[in-house]
Structure formats: C-alpha cells, structure tokens
Amino acid sequence: MNPQLYRPLVDVLAGLMLVSGVFMLGRVRVRSLLRLFAAQSFALVLIAASGAVFEARWHLLITAGLVFAIKVVFLPLFMVTVMARGRVGERMTSSMRPALSMFIALAMVILGFYLTTSLIPTLGDNFFVAAVSISLALLGLLMLMTRKGLYGQIVGFLILENGIFTLGLALTGGMPLLVEVGVFFDVTIGAILMALLTYRVHGETRRADTENLETLID
C-alpha cells in the first residue's frame, strides 16, 4: 500500500467522525443517535486499522477489533434492547432545540480548532486529527451538559471517550495495549451501569431523565 495514502485517509475518517458528532447533537430519537454513534465508532475502527496496516503497528488491530466489538456492535445493541425492555420513551429531552444544539456544536468545533492552532508547532502533520479529537471532546461534554435524558448523557460520555482515544491514536500511535484494554473495560462497564440505572430510574420515577435526581442532595 502506498504510505502516502495514510495521512489523507486518516484525515477523511476523522472528518467523518467530526461530522457525525455534530449531527449527533441534533438527534432526538434514541435509535438514530445510536446509529450515528455506531458509524462514528466504525470510522474510529478504520483509523485504527489503517494505522495498523500502514505503520505496521499490529497491536492496533486488536484495538480495532475491540472497538468494533464493543462500540460498534455491543453497546448500541445493548442500549436499544434495554430501552425497548423498559419501554423508555424513544424521544429524548434536551434543554435546547435541535437546531440550536447543532449551532452550538459548530461553535464548539470552531473553538476546538482555535485551541489547537497554538499546538501546531508540536503537531505538525497531525493537526487535523488533533483538532478533531479536541472538538469531539468538547462536543461530548456539550452533550453531557445539555441532554436531560440519561441515554443522551451516556452517549455524550462515549463521544468524549472517542475523542480522547482518537487523540491518543493520532499523536502517539496508540497507547500501550494494557492501558487501552483497561480503558475499554472502564467505559464498557460505565455504559452498562448507566443503562441499567436508566432502567431503574424509570422504574422508580416513570421518567428517564435526571430531574428527580436533584432531590438526592442533602
């Protein structure tokens, strides 16, 4: 394979991740959100795989496999199932209208790119991917902040994690395998727990958002 293709390929995939992230902020229905998330994670898988193939870092294949198994296949299916079982509403609530959310998402992207410009000397070629990762992190946080439904918050957290993982992949050629595995486990368990919590909260309060959790303070 032509090593020259690596850079543009990664850039394109990163761009796809970014676009899907921005779109995710505007989704209201759980299924469409999870589909976009799966797509974004698939792009991540391809980044990892291309890194493995082009730069001969073969442990990245294992990473790619893990990401595929968990983020593309398992988590979205799991969450949809729990949602169907619990008969949680398919529409999530947010503090802002979808259009406004997307607008702010774009602003976040611009902010992320602006912040990364001061890192150009150290990044060199990796500028775009780094900028995309930081933007994804900010997008994830934004989603965490604005979504009221617990599913929205889970996905926001997962986007945040995606962004950080991409940054790691781009800058350092992947973290040590053990660390990656550990992080994966963390994220997975976290997501499972949150989904179950949603089920429980819904069972208790008939709502799937965090409003009633306010009364838990002392």
Add this chain to the structure above:
Amino acid sequence: MNMLISTVSTVLMLALAPLFIGCVRKFKAWLGNRRGAPVITPYRSLATLLRKEMTISEHASWVFRAAPYVVLSVAVLVAIFVPTVFASGSATGNLFLVSALLMVGAGALVMGGMDAASAFGGMGSSREMTIAMLTEPCLIVVIAALGSVTGLWNAGGVVQTLASAPWWFVHPFLVFTFAAFAMIVLAEGARYPVDNPTTHLELTMVHEAMVLEYSGPYLAMLEYASMLKFAVLALWAANLVVPYGILGAGAPLLSGVVVFVAKFIVVAFLTALLESMVAKMRFYRLQEYFTTAYLLAFFGLILSLIF
C-alpha cells in the same frame, strides 16, 4: 527638725479636724439664718460616743470589728503623709501611695458596711465603692499634672515648689487641675453634691448608710476618720491654691499661723456656701460629675504640655 515639724503638724491636724467640721456646720447654719450648734460640738459628740455601750449585730464577723481600725489608721496615715499645717518635704508622702491608701480605707469601710447583713449597709457600700472607683482616674490625672508641673511626687514637696512662683502666672492651666481636685475632695469627704452627711433618709445616704450599724467607740472612730480625711484633703487643697505663708516654706511663724487660721476659716466657709447652694445629685447621675472632674483634670494636664 523635719521629724519634729511633721509630728507637730500631724498632731495639730488630728486635734483640729473636728473643729473644722464644727466650723463648717456653724457657717452652714448662719447661711441658713440659724444660730447653729457651738463649733466644739463634734468633740462633744465623739466623747459621748466613746462613753456609750457598743452593740454589734450577731451576724457581723471579724471584718465588721476590724474595719474601723483600718479606716482610722488609713486616715491617720493620710494626715501624716499629707502635711497641711507645715509643709514638709517628706518623701513618704508619695501621692500615688496616698491615693491607694484612700482606696484601702474606702474598701475597708465598704466591707464593714456589707457585713451587718442590712440592706442599707449594702446599698451604701455599693455606692461608696462605685464612687471610689470613679474617683481613681481623676485623682491619678490630677497627681500626674501636679507631678509633671512641679517635678515632685510627694504632697509636701509639691506645695513647697508651688510656693516658689505664683502659679497663676507661670502655670495658669493649673486652675483646671485644682477645680478637678476640689470636686474629688468633695467626693472623698462625702460632702455635697456627692453625698449628704446630715441626712436621715437612708435612700439618700452613702457614707452614713455604711456606718449605720456601728455604735459607740467604733462609730466614734469612723466619724472621726471621716472628719480627719476631709479636713486634711480640704486644707491641702487650700495649700495648693494659695501656697503662701506656709510654715516651713520660708515664712515666719506668726504670719504662718495667721495664714493657716485664715485658710481654715475660708475653706470651712466655702464648703458651707457650696452646701447651701447646690442640691445633692442623684446617685445615678454621678457619672456626669466624675466625667466633668476627669475632663477638667485632663484639660489641665494637656494644657500643661502645650505651654
């Protein structure tokens, strides 16, 4: 020689104190268009008291019995330390010591008054202790003014130094200090406007209430101590204001005696005049009296620093 002069001065003062009070009462009677009792009446009352039987309350303890001794001893010591007839410069007459001794005497009398378990005694004691406490800062500032002007801290020395130059030219601000000291002497001597020495209404008494339970010789001791204290302080105040012709300060004997007798009579008259003109102040307004005395003394001292 100094010792002889001091002894004679003290003995004279001890002897003349009741006469002084007698003169005050006589003048007050004259001012009230009465004839008044003879001036030697205080001597007679003291003698009568000495002869009477003493009754002591069953609730009184040794404090009640010891108080008259302490009060009289303090008064005698004050008479020794504060020379009035002759001005001697004995260093033991330190003014701070004299003010502390006055406080000791007041404290002893106060405790004697409390000990008899009567309400009047307690009332008089409480008031007297408050007066003693309020007099303290005024007296200290007066002493500080006198000391910083004359450079000496004993009673006789101050008078002698003031005699060397007319103070109304050299230190005119001392008029404030003397006015404050006059107010203090009235308070210490239990005269108007602080206290009424001739009242028979218990609620208007301060000194009289404390000695209410005493009788016979103890009462004689206390009465005499009060007379002595007032006479000594008043005559010493007169010596401060008019420090001339005092025996022992370079004046011949005859003129010294005449001046002393003149001061004796004038001070008695002024006291009687004051008592006829003002009414006794309500006790709970006494802070105004003492604040005035303090401010006068303070002014005197501050002005002395400026001039």
Add this chain to the structure above:
Amino acid sequence: MLSQNAIAYLIIIALGLPLVAGIFGLFGKNSKAFNTAVGIMNMLGAALGACGAGAFLFLQDRGLFLSSSAPLLDLARFFPFLPSHALSVDMLSAYFLLIVNVGFFLVSWFSIFYLPRESDRYRFPWLHIATALFVFGMQLTVVSGTPLIFLFAWEIMSFAAYFLVIADRSAESVKAGFSYAIMTQLGAACLIAGFALVSRGNMNALFLELPPVAGAAAVAGLILLIIGFAAKAGIFPFHEWLPAAHPQAPSSSSALMSGVMLKVALYGLLRVFETVAHFTLPLPVIFGFLALTLFTAFYGALMAAVESDLKRALAWSSVENMGIMFSMAGMVALFFALGGNGAAGAVWIALLVFAFCHMLFKSGLFMASGALISETHTRDLDLMGGLAKKWPVFSGMFLALCLCAAALPPAGTFYSEWIFMTTVASSIGAGAIIGLILTIVISVFALAAGLAAFAMVKIFAGAFLAKPRSDHAAHVGGLPLALYASPAVAGVLCVALGIFLPYFLRGVFPSAEGVMFSGSALMVGGTSFSPLTVVLSLMAAVAGVWILRSVFVSRRPRTTDTWDCGAPLTSRMEYTATAFAAPPRFFFHIFTLPLKKIISQPVSADNRWIVQKKLEHESRTIAEAFIYRPVARAIDGIAGRVKRLQSGVVQFYLALIFVALVVTLIVAL
C-alpha cells in the same frame, strides 16, 4: 555556689519529674495514696526547678535585657540529638521558669488535699497525666531556643490544657473546651505563620540569630505573632474563651492555667519583642497594640465587677491583668521607640514584678475558691455569704489575696503599678502628642485599677460577709488548714514580695537603670519611698489606734440584732454580689449590655391587677454581640450562597467541568 552544670541538671530534672509523676499517676485510679505520691513528686520537681532558676537569677549579674554578651545556659548539650543552644536558659527564661515552678509547687501542694474532696467529679489518672504534660509543655516553651521547639512545646501545652478544661465531662465544660480549642488553634496558626515569616522559613534558627524585622513580610509576621500570643492570653477580641474555659477546669488546674499558662503567653510575647523585633516595632503597631490591651484591661475589670459567678469573675480579672501586663510590654516598646531607655527599663521591671505577683495571687485565689466551692457546692456569689464568721482565718487569708489582686498597698502588685505609673507620669512632659497618649494610658490604667478593686471587694463581700444567702452556705462544715495552707503561702509571698521588693530587685537586676534601690527604698525617676516603711507605719497606726481604744474604752460590746425597722431580716433582704455591682453595670451599660425583661402575667380571672411577675436578666458581652456573631453570620451567609452551587443538577456540575476545561485550555495553549 551552684555551678552551671548543677543548675542545668536541676532544670532538666524539673522538666522530667512531672512527666514521671504523671505516668505513675495513670495507674492509680482515684486512689488518695497515689494522688499524694504524685503531688509530692510534682512538688519535688517544682522545688528543684525553682532552686535552679533562682540560682541562675540571683547568683550572677545579668543584664536587664538579652544582649550578645549575656551568659546563656545551654541545656541542649545533654541531648545529643538537639542542635546546640536549642534549649537554653537566659535571664528571661530563668525568671519565667521560676514563676512556673513556684506556681506548680503551690498548686501541687494544694491538689494533694483538694482532689480527694472532688473524687466523684474527676478521674485522677486523666488529671495527673494532663497536668504533667501541661507543665512539661510550659517549661519546655520557656527554655526553648528555636521557634520549632517553641511551637512544639506550645502545642503540647495547649493540647493538655484542653483535657484539663473538659475534665468533669459536663456539657458546659465540653462547650467551653470547644471554644478554647478553636481559639487556641487559631492562635497557634498565627504563631506558626508568624514564625515562618519572621525566620524566613528557617524555623530551626536560634532566637538569638533571627534577622531583624525588615520588609512587609516580616512586619506581617510580627503582627501575626502578636495576635497569636494575644489570643492565648485573652486580649480583646480574643478573650471570650477565657471566662468560659478557666472556671470549668478543676480549681487546681484553673490555678495553673490562669496563674501560669497566661504568663507563658506573656513570656512568648516578651521573647518576640526582644529577639525578633529587638524592641524596634513600628509605631502604628505599638499604638494599635496599646489600644487593644488597654481596652482589654478596662473591659476585663468591668466584667469582673459585674460577674456574679466566683470563678468566672476571677477569670475576667485574669483577662484584666493580662491586659495590664501586655500594655506594660507595649509601653516598654513605646519607650524604646521614643529613646527613653531608662524609662523602658523601669517599666520592664514593673512588668516582671507584676507577672510574679499575678501568678501568686491568681493561683492563690483560684485555689482558695476551689476550697470554698468544695464546701458550699455552688459557684454563685449570690448564694454564698456568712463565711467570714465560720472561717475567720480562711477569710482573712482570702482578704489578703483580694488585697493583692486589687493592687493596694502593702501588696507587691501595688508597687509594680506604682513604678509603672510614676515612670509614665514622669515622662508626660516629653512632648505634646506623647504626653496626650501617656495621659490616656495612665487614665485607662487607673480606671481599670479602680474597677479591679471594686471587683475584688465585691467578690469578698459576696462570698464571706453578711448572712448566708442559701442553705448550702448556711450549713458548711469546717475547712481543714491543710487545704488552704497553700493559698495562704501564696498570699504571704505576694505581700512579702511587696515589702521586700528592693532586696528582690537588687538580687535579680543589680545593674538596672531607671529603677534604683538604696537600702530598703525604691527609687524611680527621682522619687522614692520604702515599702518597708509603709508597712511598718500601717502596722504602727493600727497598733496605736488599738492601744488608744483599749485605754479609753472599757465596756464590752453587747451582741444584738441588726437594725431592721421592726421586721425580722432574712438573708433575702441583703445585698448580693449582683446588687452590689448594679452601679457599674448601669454606668457602663454600653459595655455590659444588660438586658432586663419584666414579664407580668395576670393570675386571677376576675382581677387583672393581680399579676405574677418574672424578672429575666441577661448580660451579653460586646465581643459576642458585635464581633463574633456578625462574623459568624457573615460566614454562614457566604456558605449558604455557595451552597446554592450544590444544586443537585448533574448538568450544572458538568457545565462547571466544561468551563474549567475550556479556561484551562485557553490559558495553557
């Protein structure tokens, strides 16, 4: 006579023996024999320490102030793990070591007889070990040579004192102990910060070698140190804990705390003035310090005058005395700043004498009140009375102690105040502004002294005179001499110190300027009198009067009833201590803030003029009303507003994280 080594051994044994005694006492439960043994060991240690310190002071000529040529006794050479001179004794240390040891001797003597009477209220092992640590901390503080050891010992002392305060485990004691703990830790924090600033971070430097105060940081450190010592000594506005905590401790411990621990705070202040500031404090600091301490003296005396709980009144009196001592220290600094070294030396001597006398009379008073309270079972002066008849000797001794506390001749306190007042009054002519300040100083001083005399007379009158005001007081038993022998000795020592003051001063400060001694006379600034003469004349006058009375009067007195206008007198009709103090409470009502409520309720349905009246009388303190509560309310308000951040809404917390992240990125990148 005593070599340097011998003195060092004596002091080290005095340091260690109380600890041994305390540990020994841990095993005794409430046994009387153990208590006696511990007391005897303590007395022995204290006696040895007093001998050592006294030998150091009297047998060698020491300068008035620490100087580079003054001989220092290095104790640290006996402990190889300590750097040289880390523990050292100089004139100031030896003087205060003497104070601590004499105080401890008297108190341990007292506690041998006092504690068994209170064995149902206290657990002795607790008291013994706490006292041992307390005294160890105090002695170590006084001999420490570096800030680090000073702070270490200070904390031991404060910590042990807390356990003494809560010793009877009642709710009031725990509350007082809490207030004490807060104030003492606040003070310790100020001390640590102050020492760190002043020593430029090197807390292992010797006090002697600390650099002089220069620059804003060092001045701030100095101010923090002053605040720290003021908080421990009970200077306004850090005084509220003292009248709460000192009465709650057992009386022997109250005597130690009030008589000795406060002196250690004074020692700390003097040490800082001497070695850190080298007596050159900035004038605004001196003026602020003087203003606060003089106000403390006045306020403490006033509150002592209006307080009707015996031990609380004594504690307020301690506040006043500490105000007086600290203001004397401020005057020393002021005189040095103005160039009057002789006057400064005179005031320094007055201060040291006052400190010694205060230890004697305050511990004596607390011990005596402990003995009193153990018989009357009440601390309220309004419920005592009639005790002078039952206990004539004890009341005489208590009167002597009150005389010392009121600073009246012939007690030693009077002479120290006399030296102070004469020095200040002599210096008034030095200039207009200075004269103004000195006049104000001397007037406040005199007012505080007057109020203190009032307070002492009130305490004595309320406790001992008139008829007993309650059943407990009416049915007290006898008081064994052994119990009040120790306070009696304290009173005698205080009066003796006054009478023989010139000899004492000549022994300790042979080369002092400003205060001179010739024969038996004290001379300050050109005026002199002899305390011995004063006492002799007083005694002669009393003897003379008595002789005259015996000669002229021969009839025996007859015992009757008090004049009662015909109606029988009960003890409810006589003046109580609260009533006695009504005039000052009224005259100074802006400080005493009395609150009187008369609530009248109609009792009968058909006659509304028949009412039942209830009087509620409450005294607040200005520090609590105007300083502590507003500060507490402000902190509460701020905390309440900050609490709104804790809304419980998850998104809000996340938004905070988001904002923090963005800000960090912007700043970092």
